[in-house]
Amino acid sequence: MANCTPCTDFIESMGILWESEGLPRIAGRIFGYLVVQPEPCSLDDLAVGLGVSKASISTDARRLEQLGLVSRVSRPGDRRDYYTLDPEAPASGLEIRLRTLRRFDRCRIDSADRSKLHPVVQQRLARFEYAQDRLVKALEDVLADVRSHLTSSAPPTDIQ
Secondary structure (H helix, E strand, O other): OOOOHHHHHHHHHHHHHHHHOOOHHHHHHHHHHHHHHOOOHHHHHHHHHOOHHHHHHHHHHHHHHHOOOOEEEOOOOOEEEEEEOOOOOOHHHHHHHHHHHHHHHHHHHHHHHHOOHHHHHHHHHHHHHHHHHHHHHHHHHHHHHHHHHHHHOOOOOOOO
């Protein structure tokens, strides 16, 4: 990129990150773009700002809205839709991660089947489950803390 700015780098990095997570790169770029925009953006604004088609923007903006990461807003006298980062986006992002982690729980081997496994395998499974349970609990605690800060008017001051 010839005209590189920190925001441009951030937006592109978000796209690459999302793509590495199996999501559309443009969705990550839209998210990154909206993070650094102080005002809501129309589909036209997003298409021009990101240099992609309005159709692509529309599809992924709706996807982000369904995930609870962006909100669609309107302006009086204007028929266009505008998108902005949802105020609950930090919590929504954590909830998405938590749902993903909880999918692991559906893969657990029940105790009747587990008793038939070699003790080394039983121990291995127990270690994975312990780590999984700790991670889910930690993320639940972080989510509760983030929600608490989102409902207060002051930003968190104890971030380390």
